[in-house]
Amino acid sequence: MEVFVQDGRATKVRGNRFSKQNDGYCCPRGHLSLQQVYDPDRIKVPMKRTNPAKGRGVDPKFVPISWDEAYNTIADKMMELRKNDESEKYALMRGRYTYLRDVLYETMTKVYGSPNNISHSSM
Numbered sequence: 001m002e003v004f005v006q007d008g009r010a011t012k013v014r015g016n017r018f019s020k021q022n023d024g025y026c027c028p029r030g031h032l033s034l035q036q037v038y039d040p041d042r043i044k045v046p047m048k049r050t051n052p053a054k055g056r057g058v059d060p061k062f063v064p065i066s067w068d069e070a071y072n073t074i075a076d077k078m079m080e081l082r083k084n085d086e087s088e089k090y091a092l093m094r095g096r097y098t099y100l101r102d103v104l105y106e107t108m109t110k111v112y113g114s115p116n117n118i119s120h121s122s123m
Helices: 027-039 068-085 101-112
Strands: 002-006 009-014 048-050 062-063
Touching: 009 027, 048 068
Parallel strands: none
Antiparallel strands: 002 009, 048 062
16 A cells, blocks of 8 residues: 655555555545544554443443553453353454454464454454
């Protein structure tokens, strides 16, 4: 992909003209990626639910938290599952075309003790 930048802001995306794989073309999703990057409602930090009540019309009362707190929360919950011999309750869900997929997604879930490696191709 080629991204054109003006005044520090990406303004256009197109396929890499030197690529033998796509001959300078990209799908519509590539062109629309700028809308995703600059969406004013885009979530840029981890968010934590503070309202334990769930259901339609119930405000989850999300609050921003630090990356350290988010990682520690995930690690603590994973360790609790393992300690209680419930590793199979852990599920890793991902989109497609993610890098390091063999290590992070396939091997990591098996080492942890869960068969639940869920991607777009498994649905």
